[in-house]
Amino acid sequence: MKLYHCRDARSLRALWALEELGVDYELVNMAFPPRSTYPGYLTINPLGTVPTLTDGATTLTESTGICHYLAETHGPTPLRVDPSEADYGAYINWLFRSDATLTFPQTIVLRYSRLEPRERRLPQAVEDYSVWYLSRLRSVEAALEDGRSYLCADRFTMADIAVHYALYLGRSLELDARYKPNCLRYLDALTERPAFQRAMARQAEPI
Template identity: 70%
Template sequence: MKLYHCKDARSLRPLWCLEEMGIDYELINMEFPPRFNYEGYLDINPLGTVPAFTDGEVTMTESSGICHYLVEKYGPTDLSVKPDEPGYGDYLNWTYRSDATLTFPQTLVLRYSRLEPEETRLPQVVDDYSRWYLSRLRSVETAIEDKHFLVADRFTIADITVAYALFLGTSLGLDERYKPNCKRYLAEMMERPAFKSSREKQND
């Protein structure tokens, strides 16, 4: 299997998952944006987005979905929560909320504060979507009150996917406005050996 990755992009989610699971894989480190900087990338992922993941005949491009695929395809693993376990619905909800609700507004902040040319940057969009993202973190702040993990009393891919969203916020300076539980939770997640090794491998 291959994971096409850019430094600290959403592909860090499946990279972290692969490291937690100890699965053999090939990592393709690319310069962002790969649609311009990695020859043939649009043949692999016509959207030009990051990540792209291939496993035999399977090609996937959604970071949270790749994590879900890995734990189901290559489990059993405690990183997943099974349908007959308490918290299964919350597990799925957090895994997919992480991108649709928590990462999406940050992509607009990133685009209109850093990626667009100076003349087309939109400070109002940056401010609006920063506040939108931070307001959505209230649900995380509540969920991890007196807890180390989001669901099932153990570390799962829900933690990988949500913690990545919090980590992305550090690159945008949004973590300065995180509440105490989110700050503590992110610090704990970033201390995991697999998180550290995934970040080291993206620099190889």
């Protein structure tokens, strides 16, 4: 397997998942945006986005899809919730919610607060989409009530990797000052996992 990755991008979900699984893989660290900084990347992934995971003849480009794929194909692993388990529906819902509901508004915040030239930045859009994202975190805050450490199935799963990344990205956007206590506790606790720390070390390797 080969993972194409940019530091702290959504590909971090896949990198962390690979480290949790302990499978063999090759990491290609790239500068952002890879479509213009990594020669030939558009041939590998015509969208020009990250991540890209290749596994034999299979190519995937969606970060939560990669987490789901890895759990299904490189187990058995407790990171996967089986359809026979009571929390299977919650597990799938969290995987989809992590990107479609949580990470999406952050991309607007990131673009119009940092990536665009100063004359094109939109402070009102940044604030509006920040509030949108933070309001969606109510579901995470509620899921972690009563001291719960994980989102579903009473254990750490791919759903936690997927959702935690949104919280991690929010911290890089300085939105964590408005996080509620459960989200802050969850964010800090999972960053201490050895596999997360290994992923941090791998993405710090020279490009």
